[in-house]
Amino acid sequence: MSRVVEQYQRACQSLAGGVASSTRLNKAVGHAMYFDRADGCRLWDLDGKEYIDLCCSHGATLLGHGDPRIRRAVERALDRGAACSYENEQHAELAALLCEVIPCLERVRFTGSGTEATMHCIRLARAFTGRSKLIKFEGNFHGYHDQVMFAIGTPADQLGPDETPNPFPGSTGIAPGLQEQVIIVPYNRVDLLERAFRDHGEQLAAVIGEPIYYNAGCILPTREFLTALRELTWRHNVLLIFDEVLSAFRMGIGGAQEHLGVTPDLCTLGKAVGGGYPLSVFGGRKDIMDRLMPIGDCQHSGTYNGHPVVVAAALAAIRAYREPDFYIHVHAIAHMLFDGLTHLFGKHALSAHVQGLGARFGIYFGLKGAAHNYRDAVQHQRASMLAFIKAAIEHGVYFHDYGGAACHHGFCAAMTTADVQEVLHRLDTALASSFCERVAPGER
Ligand SMILES: Cc1ncc(COP(=O)(O)O)c(C=O)c1O
Numbered sequence: 001m002s003r004v005v006e007q008y009q010r011a012c013q014s015l016a017g018g019v020a021s022s023t024r025l026n027k028a029v030g031h032a033m034y035f036d037r038a039d040g041c042r043l044w045d046l047d048g049k050e051y052i053d054l055c056c057s058h059g060a061t062l063l064g065h066g067d068p069r070i071r072r073a074v075e076r077a078l079d080r081g082a083a084c085s086y087e088n089e090q091h092a093e094l095a096a097l098l099c100e101v102i103p104c105l106e107r108v109r110f111t112g113s114g115t116e117a118t119m120h121c122i123r124l125a126r127a128f129t130g131r132s133k134l135i136k137f138e139g140n141f142h143g144y145h146d147q148v149m150f151a152i153g154t155p156a157d158q159l160g161p162d163e164t165p166n167p168f169p170g171s172t173g174i175a176p177g178l179q180e181q182v183i184i185v186p187y188n189r190v191d192l193l194e195r196a197f198r199d200h201g202e203q204l205a206a207v208i209g210e211p212i213y214y215n216a217g218c219i220l221p222t223r224e225f226l227t228a229l230r231e232l233t234w235r236h237n238v239l240l241i242f243d244e245v246l247s248a249f250r251m252g253i254g255g256a257q258e259h260l261g262v263t264p265d266l267c268t269l270g271k272a273v274g275g276g277y278p279l280s281v282f283g284g285r286k287d288i289m290d291r292l293m294p295i296g297d298c299q300h301s302g303t304y305n306g307h308p309v310v311v312a313a314a315l316a317a318i319r320a321y322r323e324p325d326f327y328i329h330v331h332a333i334a335h336m337l338f339d340g341l342t343h344l345f346g347k348h349a350l351s352a353h354v355q356g357l358g359a360r361f362g363i364y365f366g367l368k369g370a371a372h373n374y375r376d377a378v379q380h381q382r383a384s385m386l387a388f389i390k391a392a393i394e395h396g397v398y399f400h401d402y403g404g405a406a407c408h409h410g411f412c413a414a415m416t417t418a419d420v421q422e423v424l425h426r427l428d429t430a431l432a433s434s435f436c437e438r439v440a441p442g443e444r
Pocket residue numbers: 112113114115116118141142143144210215243244245246247270271
């Protein structure tokens with residue numbers, strides 16, 4: 001038995017489900033993966049097998065594993081004693097840097113995870129507006145707290161009508177009645193967004209959304225949708241929150257809001273912001289952020305908020321993203337990888353296409369056209385996707401399956417053009433052998 005499977009079985013004896021986080025189980029292989037070490041864009045599992053990483057810590061690792069700049073910053077913070085729950089000069093330095101590079105940020109706060117960032121942002125929006133309802137887009141993911149655990153991973157046969165999507169709970173254990181605070185609207189549907197504002201405009205505190213909908217692979221908002229979103233929120237004095245936990249730094253230093261040219265009132269940042277260390281951020285307009293204690297009356301606190309090690313790592317990461325050629329390289333790799341995958345799918349007569357922007361992308365199996373929202377994405381052929389991921393892993397390319405609709409994948413900036421060629425070569429072999437054995441031509 002492989003040491004990876006053996007480790008999984010051992011972990012199941014004491015860790016619930018064998019994992020520290022439910023989505024770490026990779027359903028394509030039926031167990032969690034156990035990696036011994038990582039370097040740049042590569043991972044080695046407990047059996048010594050090497051993989052090129054196209055999960056990249058679910059988006060947290062944008063520079064690559066073990067980046068020496070991050071390592072030096074972390075070591076310096078450790079040398080200074082890493083005293084947490086106090087402020088040091090790097091907190092203000094990082095805050096100033098974020099306010100300089102992200103358009104909507106005039107003030108920021110630090111938290112630990114993306115989940116905490118959206119939770120605090122929503123509380124602040126309610127405190128500021130004195131209203132309680134939220135618009136949330138169907139399928140958009142904003143973390144694991146109860147306020148937003150609706151309409152994520154809804155099975156295709158339980159979506160409900162376009163006009164009134166089912167607020168399908170993403171978990172059991174959520175207090176009844178909470179779903180009444182959340183109005184679900186399908187992404188990219190201007191007509192239904194207008195209708196939601198007509199019906200609920202007076203009671204809405206905020207609209208929260210993924211400005212690039214990476215949680216269903218990679219779905220771009222249309223220009224009409226973005227324009228309507230900004231105009232309707234202004235007109236009804238509703239706050240616009242961009243959840244940039246996954247999109248921040250992915251395609252440019254100013255995140256999706258800079259890329260799209262739309263400035264929200266508040267935003268959240270996570271994953272890449274900490275350079276692989278657990279930092280998240282929420283922030284935005286000064287007048288809104290001033291409602292936080294100790295100036296205002298809205299609470300946000302936490303023992304580990306802005307831990308000195310993660311703040312040091314984040315400063316090093318953002319300085320690296322600001323290097324002149326950083327995004328030129330990211331876009332060149334993206335171009336080569338997405339084109340290469342498209343070519344491979346054609347060569348192996350696979351009904352699959354890539355949608356990507358910057359360093360993250362989705363692969364959609366069996367759709368007739370592009371995916372514009374969750375309702376499109378959930379129609380993908382999940383069995384083919386799982387067979388593809390399993391074959392890729394067997395051939396040394398690590399993709400992760402999260403369950404649910406099309407997954408997001410990604411690469412790190414440590415990836416070179418030679419690495420992309422190696423990925424494509426390994427996938428070519430995977431598609432020619434293991435994948436073909438599992439998926440009949442008519443099902444591809
Ligand atoms: C857009 C978005 N928001 C929030 C979260 C939650 O972040 P975390 O897992 O750090 O709590 C995620 C995680 O994938 C995310 O993609």
